Amino acid sequence: MEKYILSIDQGTTSSRAILFNKNGEIVAMTQKEFSQYYPQPGWVEHNANEIWGSVLAVLGELFGNYNVEPSQIEGIGITNQRETTVVWDKNSGIPVYNAIVWQSRQTANICDDLKAKGYEQMVREKTGLVIDAYFSGTKVKWILDHVEGAREKAEKGELLFGTIDTWLIWKLTGGKAHVTDYTNASRTMLFNIHTLEWDDELLQMLDIPKSMLPEVRPSSEIYGMTVPYHFFGEEVPIAGAAGDQQAALFGQACFEAGMAKNTYGTGCFMLMNTGAKAVPSKHGLLTTIAWGVDGKVEYALEGSIFVAGAAVQWLRDGLRVVDNAPQSEELATKVDSTDGVYVVPAFTGLGAPYWDMDARGAIFGLTRGTTREHLVRATLESLAYQTKDVLSAMEADSGITLNTLRVDGGAVKNNFLMQFQSDILNVPVERPVVNETTALGAAYLAGLATGFWKDKEEIAKKWAIDKTFEPVLGEEKREELYSGWKRAVNSTMHWSKN
Numbered sequence: 001m002e003k004y005i006l007s008i009d010q011g012t013t014s015s016r017a018i019l020f021n022k023n024g025e026i027v028a029m030t031q032k033e034f035s036q037y038y039p040q041p042g043w044v045e046h047n048a049n050e051i052w053g054s055v056l057a058v059l060g061e062l063f064g065n066y067n068v069e070p071s072q073i074e075g076i077g078i079t080n081q082r083e084t085t086v087v088w089d090k091n092s093g094i095p096v097y098n099a100i101v102w103q104s105r106q107t108a109n110i111c112d113d114l115k116a117k118g119y120e121q122m123v124r125e126k127t128g129l130v131i132d133a134y135f136s137g138t139k140v141k142w143i144l145d146h147v148e149g150a151r152e153k154a155e156k157g158e159l160l161f162g163t164i165d166t167w168l169i170w171k172l173t174g175g176k177a178h179v180t181d182y183t184n185a186s187r188t189m190l191f192n193i194h195t196l197e198w199d200d201e202l203l204q205m206l207d208i209p210k211s212m213l214p215e216v217r218p219s220s221e222i223y224g225m226t227v228p229y230h231f232f233g234e235e236v237p238i239a240g241a242a243g244d245q246q247a248a249l250f251g252q253a254c255f256e257a258g259m260a261k262n263t264y265g266t267g268c269f270m271l272m273n274t275g276a277k278a279v280p281s282k283h284g285l286l287t288t289i290a291w292g293v294d295g296k297v298e299y300a301l302e303g304s305i306f307v308a309g310a311a312v313q314w315l316r317d318g319l320r321v322v323d324n325a326p327q328s329e330e331l332a333t334k335v336d337s338t339d340g341v342y343v344v345p346a347f348t349g350l351g352a353p354y355w356d357m358d359a360r361g362a363i364f365g366l367t368r369g370t371t372r373e374h375l376v377r378a379t380l381e382s383l384a385y386q387t388k389d390v391l392s393a394m395e396a397d398s399g400i401t402l403n404t405l406r407v408d409g410g411a412v413k414n415n416f417l418m419q420f421q422s423d424i425l426n427v428p429v430e431r432p433v434v435n436e437t438t439a440l441g442a443a444y445l446a447g448l449a450t451g452f453w454k455d456k457e458e459i460a461k462k463w464a465i466d467k468t469f470e471p472v473l474g475e476e477k478r479e480e481l482y483s484g485w486k487r488a489v490n491s492t493m494h495w496s497k498n
């Protein structure tokens with residue numbers, strides 16, 4: 001019987017199970033959305049057990065609906081929304097609080113306090129990150145500070161912390177493996193990306209007991225076996241793990257320094273491979289671990305945009321001006337321009353390159369003639385402008401001028417958006433045949449560990465283009481449009497503090 005690699009892609013809004021064959025093609029895919037909780041303005045939480053339930057559901061559906069047996073799975077790769085923080089009881093397995101999602105701003109005060117105490121430079125040097133509520137460290141502290149009895153239990157070694165990869169691997173192995181990989185560890189603000197160790201000074205800064213932390217391992221390695229009662233009777237190796245953006249970089253075969261991809265999901269994340277060198281950013285980007293594979297760690301520069309496809313969800317669920325995401329393209333192309341309207345979707349503050357936790361969303365340039373088509377178009381254009389902000393920072397930091405950009409993620413199906421992106425960047429945008437590059441990257445990491453695929457060269461040969469979008473907009477128009485964006489985005493800064 002043919003063998004496959006299974007990817008579990010646990011994203012911000014949904015969980016997916018995807019089976020890949022030896023050619024790196026999708027054989028089967030199931031997906032399930034789960035609840036988002038917004039307990040207070042700016043807070044975002046998930047129920048970690050509901051996430052686990054959604055993973056079991058997509059696995060059940062995969063084996064139930066497709067002609068595939070669990071015994072055909074040679075290995076499992078896990079990829080996940082990053083930074084989202086779960087703390088659970090080691091003995092009962094019960095989370096002590098909801099998972100605090102990467103987008104959540106509930107630890108902004110903790111971050112302000114750390115900045116006031118002068119920790120910024122030390123944090124940047126050790127972790128490659130800026131102090132921001134985005135990362136896991138302050139979320140763990142918040143849980144220990146706010147959940148009754150949690151700190152005491154943590155100090156007694158009774159609580160475990162994990163990002164979603166860790167939580168899922170712990171569940172799938174029946175509590176045997178408490179591990180994470182280098183990429184996920186590099187997003188916690190607790191991990192020294194140079195020494196590759198949890199850092200005592202950072203742990204002390206946030207008052208987090210080391211006993212809670214998972215063991216950090218390479219991204220392509222067997223971490224443990226599934227317990228048969230959770231995996232349809234089979235013991236299958238869990239053989240790869242990486243945060244979803246790093247997995248996408250791997251799935252896009254960006255193996256050489258200077259290659260970059262941009263993923264348009266809930267948020268938008270551009271990563272550039274910088275090879276064995278951890279390049280520090282002077283322009284508001286993050287330095288992060290790309291992966292640990294073949295006994296070595298490689299690094300990336302990252303521009304993280306918090307709201308991208310989520311702005312399209314807001315058009316659908318908040319404003320109700322579209323019935324579904326694809327309709328945004330249909331409406332945007334009914335008008336030739338936004339007629340000067342700009343939407344800045346800084347709903348949870350601004351990430352790279354601005355890093356302003358207090359920015360909030362705004363619409364500029366409304367006139368009596370503004371229609372929903374203009375609003376929808378301006379929302380889509382905001383994804384492209386935010387990407388341009390990040391690309392400019394990346395070129396300045398790396399000294400490399402990109403001659404193409406590889407793209408993936410849910411929103412790249414939108415041809416209007418991709419064309420506008422190419423126009424605003426003045427760079428060709430390449431959309432690959434397999435758009436599920438996050439899951440593909442995790443599959444590749446797992447398949448390299450089990451010998452399903454031989455090496456990165458074999459993988460790189462499988463990458464193929466579906467469509468290239470070439471820039472057609474003139475320079476003057478491009479600059480006029482972008483300068484309007486800069487004015488708009490600057491006006492949203494510090495809004496919730498005023």
Ligand SMILES: Nc1ncnc2c1ncn2[C@@H]1O[C@H](COP(=O)(O)OP(=O)(O)O)[C@@H](O)[C@H]1O
Pocket residue numbers: 011012013014264265266267308309310311312313325326327328329409410411412413414
């Ligand atoms: N045709 C489309 N045009 C614009 N946005 C889209 C389109 N299709 C999906 N999206 C957006 O893409 C996002 C889903 O992408 P996905 O990669 O699945 O995200 P995630 O992994 O963050 O859950 C949603 O926010 C959705 O609004």
Ligand SMILES: O=P(O)(O)OC[C@H](O)CO
Pocket residue numbers: 010011012013080081082083102243244245265266267304
């Ligand atoms: O779930 P996604 O695809 O929106 O990715 C979220 C990122 O990993 C957050 O850092």
